[in-house]
Amino acid sequence: AQSVAQPEDQVNVAEGNPLTVKCTYSVSGNPYLFWYVQYPNRGLQFLLKYITGDNLVKGSYGFEAEFNKSQTSFHLKKPSALVSDSALYFCAVRDYGNNRLAFGKGNQVVVIP
């Protein structure tokens, strides 16, 4: 079965500093990988995805993610964090052949002013 792991529970970063949220995956076959963000008391919002193509994927709100096949990683990055980026971030992998998304446990990101 497809799965993703988010090793950290919380990421603290100072405003203006680079932000990285880590995700590793385990799949059989080609991975379909996603990042979602959840702001307090809101639903999840799609940020970006990797299906095929360039290993560096650009998404919403200035976020990007780098697909690394040799390290089976799909880390989310932002060059300069904003206080408004404080939220819960989920990495996910799509189960090939159906519409089941497997989510990681989530990372709470806290951007300190």
Place this chain on the structure above:
Amino acid sequence: DTEVTQTPKHLVMGMTNKKSLKCEQHMGHRAMYWYKQKAKKPPELMFVYSYEKLSINESVPSRFSPECPNSSLLNLHLHALQPEDSALYLCASSQETGGKAGELFFGEGSRLTVL
């Protein structure tokens, strides 16, 4: 602004009540989902409808009953719930196939409290 609309936003019900959660999307998506989410946890898949047919039921207790009246609407009927069913219930939709499958659009959720 989300393009998936869920009502009600908040619901408080007793264990003997019958209530329903509603979800609507007008993006032409043919896959619709119900998820349950506890605080600070990832969403847990409950049901998936594909072309208005139930395609995935993740062994959800029968006190939760989904319904897809048409391609734009998804309901979740609730009956005889338990306090541990209190959670945020999220509806989502996506294209059925192709590169955008898996790119889910979520509603804001219905926060359910069972007393």
